[in-house]
Structures are given as structure tokens and as C-alpha cells.
Amino acid sequence: MIKAILFDKDGTLLKFSKIWVESIVEFLKVKNLSEDSKKKLLKKIGVKENKKVDENSILSSETVKDLAIIFSEFMEESIEEIYKEIDDFLLEFLKNNKDGIKETCDLKSLFADLKERGILIGLFTSDNYRQAKFSMEYLELDKFIDFYAAADLYEKKPSTESLEIFKDKYSLKDDEIIIVGDSKVDMIFGRDTLKLGVLCGTGSREMLEKYTENILEDPRGVLKFL
Numbered sequence: 332m333i334k335a336i337l338f339d340k341d342g343t344l345l346k347f348s349k350i351w352v353e354s355i356v357e358f359l360k361v362k363n364l365s366e367d368s369k370k371k372l373l374k375k376i377g378v379k380e381n382k383k384v385d386e387n388s389i390l391s392s393e394t395v396k397d398l399a400i401i402f403s404e405f406m407e408e409s410i411e412e413i414y415k416e417i418d419d420f421l422l423e424f425l426k427n428n429k430d431g432i433k434e435t436c437d438l439k440s441l442f443a444d445l446k447e448r449g450i451l452i453g454l455f456t457s458d459n460y461r462q463a464k465f466s467m468e469y470l471e472l473d474k475f476i477d478f479y480a481a482a483d484l485y486e487k488k489p490s491t492e493s494l495e496i497f498k499d500k501y502s503l504k505d506d507e508i509i510i511v512g513d514s515k516v517d518m519i520f521g522r523d524t525l526k527l528g529v530l531c532g533t534g535s536r537e538m539l540e541k542y543t544e545n546i547l548e549d550p551r552g553v554l555k556f557l
Contacts, residue, residue, distance in 0.1 A: 333525070333557055335451035335503055337480075337494070339512035340463055342391065342532020343550060344438060344454070344472075347513075350431030351390060352382050354424040355398075358417060364405060372405050386533040392514045394457045394482035395421065418483075422461050432466050435531040436549040442475035448557060453478040453497055455510075455520070460484055477501075489519035511550055518542030527553060 341347050355378070359369050376398060377388020384391045389401060399414035406413060425432070445452060452475050456463045460481035467473040478500070480493035497503070510521035513532025518539065528539030531549040539546055547553070 332507060333450065333509055334507040335453060335477075335497070335501065336445060336509045336511060336553055337453040337455045337478075337497070337524075338550060339514070339517045339532075340454055340456040340458060340466070342435075342513035342534065343511055343517070343529050344435060345466060346433045346435055347384065347391065347532050349382065350425070350428055352378055352384065353428070353431075354421055355390070357424060358420050362406060368405050372401065375401050375404075384533055386535055386538060387515045388533075391533040392457060392488075392516045394487045395459050396482065396487075418459055418461075421459075422465065425462055425465060429469055432469055434470060435529070436551045438470065438472055438550070441551055441554075442472060444554065446475060450557070451477045451501055451503075453480060455480040455488065455493060455512075455517075457482050457487060457516070488516045491520060491522060494520065494522075494524075509553060509556060511547075511553055513539075515542070525556060527556065 338344050377385040377390045389397050395418050396414055399410050399417055402413045403410045442452060454463060454476050458481060460479060460483055463479060463481050467476060478497050485493035505523040508524040509527060510517065510524045511527045511529060512518060513529050513534040515538060518526050518528060526543040527545045527547055528534065528543050529547045529549055530536060536546055
């Protein structure tokens with residue numbers, strides 16, 4: 332019997348919008364980098380020339396710390412300095428561009444339905460906590476979420492540290508949990524849980540099918556598995 336569902340955020344609950352690329356581009360504007368260096372940096376984190384994002388790239392699947400590590404290759408600042416700068420900048424950019432925070436489906440209805448069934452809801456993201464919390468509060472979804480697993484609170488996905496803590500907190504077993512995500516990292520993170528891949532993010536059907544036979548158009552499909 333399923334007792335909990337853990338959702339990835341960007342590309343799963345939220346549309347992987349241009350806001351993330353735009354925020355990085357804006358951040359780089361104040362840095363003393365040549366245009367050639369900026370192009371190389373963007374390519375390295377997974378941003379294509381058409382400003383689309385590669386599946387399973389650093390920008391689509393990894394953390395702010397991972398971005399800082401790449402940025403440090405092009406800048407004279409330390410990784411920790413860049414990390415703090417990016418973390419603060421991304422939060423402020425998000426607050427100033429809230430129209431870029433868009434759901435992949437009617438999440439209020441979905442979450443309300445899950446709660447009526449007594450299902451625990453967790454948010455497992457490669458973002459930092461402040462950005463994740465702000466997005467959920469803005470969409471009035473925070474009240475539904477029982478557990479936040481962000482990259483600055485626990486070891487990043489696919490480490491299962493946060494999953495194990497979640498299981499211990501609510502006395503859950505793997506076969507009582509569904510993991511919903513759009514990336515390779517999400518699927519590996521899911522391990523022995525029921526894994527559902529969604530096509531509303533950056534991950535392709537071909538890639539997701541390597542990890543699960545359960546492919547959904549968006550998170551609403553999770554109801555079929557309850």
C-alpha cells in the first residue's frame with residue numbers, strides 16, 4: 332500500500348522554464364568575463380545556443396554548489412564565495428520574476444486529492460531550501476508538503492540520505508513510496524521505490540525508459556498507482 336509520494340520540483344511539479352537560464356545570464360552580466368568564456372561556461376552547465384537545457388545536465392539536475400564549482404573555473408573567486416553569491420542571486424531573481432514559476436499541471440487539486448487519501452507528500456529537489464520553499468509558498472502549495480529535501484539540507488540526489496531520513500521519520504518502507512521525477516538522477520535516487528518518470532520536464536522518454544516502465548505525461552498520472 333502506497334503511503335507517501337516524493338516529487339522532484341523543476342521539470343516535475345514546476346515547468347523547467349527559461350527563468351533558470353535567464354537568472355544565470357543575468358548573474359554573469361556583472362562578472363568580468365569575456366563573451367567567449369560566458370559561452371563556454373553556459374555550454375558546460377548544459378545551456379544550448381538556443382537557450383534550451385540539456386537533459387541530465389548540471390543546470391537541469393545538479394545543485395547550486397555544482398554550478399559554483401563550474402563557475403570557479405572561469406572566475407578568480409573561491410567556490411564558497413561564488414556559491415553564496417549564486418544562492419542569494421537566484422532567490423532574489425525568483426522573487427522578482429514570480430511569473431516564471433509555473434505548474435506542470437493543477438497541483439492544488441492533485442495535492443488535495445492525495446491528502447484526502449492520507450498520502451504523505453515530500454519535495455525532493457536539487458535546489459536549495461529557500462528557493463524551493465518560496466516557490467511552493469507562492470503557488471500556495473506549502474501547506475500540503477510534509478517534508479522538504481533540498482540540496483543544502485541533505486546530500487544531493489542520487490544519494491539516498493534524505494530518503495532514508497524521510498523513511499525513518501514516518502516509519503515507511505521502500506514499497507510504500509512512489510518517487511516522481513524527470514531526470515536520470517531522480518530515477519537512480521528512487522532505487523527500490525516505485526519510480527514514475529514524467530515527460531513534462533527535460534528528460535526524454537527514451538532516457539526515462541532505461542530506469543522505469545512507468546512513464547507519465549505529468550504528475551497527475553500518479554493517481555493511477557494508488
